[in-house]
Amino acid sequence: MSQKLQPGLYAITDNRLTPPETLLDSVEAALRGGAVLVQYRDKGSSSAERLRQATDLNSLCRNAGVPLLINDDPQLAHRVGAAGVHMGQDDGAPDEARRLLGPEAIIGITCHHRLELARAAKSAGADYLAFGRFYNSGTKPGAPAAEATVLTEARTLALPITAIGGITADNAEPLILAGADLLAVVGGLFGGTPTEIETRAKQFCQLFARHHPLYTHSD
Ligand SMILES: Cc1ncc(COP(=O)(O)OP(=O)(O)O)c(N)n1
Numbered sequence: 532m533s534q535k536l537q538p539g540l541y542a543i544t545d546n547r548l549t550p551p552e553t554l555l556d557s558v559e560a561a562l563r564g565g566a567v568l569v570q571y572r573d574k575g576s577s578s579a580e581r582l583r584q585a586t587d588l589n590s591l592c593r594n595a596g597v598p599l600l601i602n603d604d605p606q607l608a609h610r611v612g613a614a615g616v617h618m619g620q621d622d623g624a625p626d627e628a629r630r631l632l633g634p635e636a637i638i639g640i641t642c643h644h645r646l647e648l649a650r651a652a653k654s655a656g657a658d659y660l661a662f663g664r665f666y667n668s669g670t671k672p673g674a675p676a677a678e679a680t681v682l683t684e685a686r687t688l689a690l691p692i693t694a695i696g697g698i699t700a701d702n703a704e705p706l707i708l709a710g711a712d713l714l715a716v717v718g719g720l721f722g723g724t725p726t727e728i729e730t731r732a733k734q735f736c737q738l739f740a741r742h743h744p745l746y747t748h749s750d
Pocket residue numbers: 570572602603617618619620621622639641661662671693695715
């Protein structure tokens with residue numbers, strides 16, 4: 532792994548499953564359950580609402596000692612002092628995000644199922660490479676499909692590897708065994724009560740404890 536990132540559960544928020552009224556309680560529950568990284572992903576809210584939510588989430592995550600990344604929006608990450616940003620292939624230039632956010636920032640890049648995108652992401656200064664979707668996803672049904680073998684192949688790039696897309700505690704094990712360091716999860720984590728979210732997060736952590744050689748988180 533890297534000094535910036537620990538292996539484990541990567542919790543991603545969602546307008547539908549973590550609406551503004553439950554956002555903080557839901558993320559707090561995921562953190563209690565052992566999430567090691569959080570992404571604020573909001574495709575629907577106004578920029579004022581996004582600023583408010585990102586600011587609140589940043590305080591929550593900072594207090595928990597867990598990095599918060601902002602999806603798509605380096606400017607918002609900079610404005611709230613978040614730990615970094617996640618960028619897709621159409622979300623702008625990673626080197627501009629790096630200039631804005633600085634060398635310590637965490638920049639993750641979507642690579643779909645393609646190693647050539649992963650190589651380019653590494654050259655562009657990515658801190659992790661994100662592959663997926665691995666299973667059917669209610670959150671992003673149209674995302675290109677990937678096979679677990681790409682996780683194993685990407686190990687040669689020597690960067691932390693994230694898997695995403697339809698992941699639940701029941702189907703996650705093969706992805707960790709294939710080489711995922713982080714499992715990025717929306718629907719398999721959020722929704723329901725804080726107790727349910729915490730329980731699901733703990734189930735992911737148990738999988739990491741069992742199968743990831745570098746997993747150290749303890750509760
Ligand atoms: C960890 C992680 N991996 C992939 C994505 C997808 O990013 P992108 O392709 O830009 O799609 P949107 O999330 O912006 O719809 C992600 N957000 N996080």
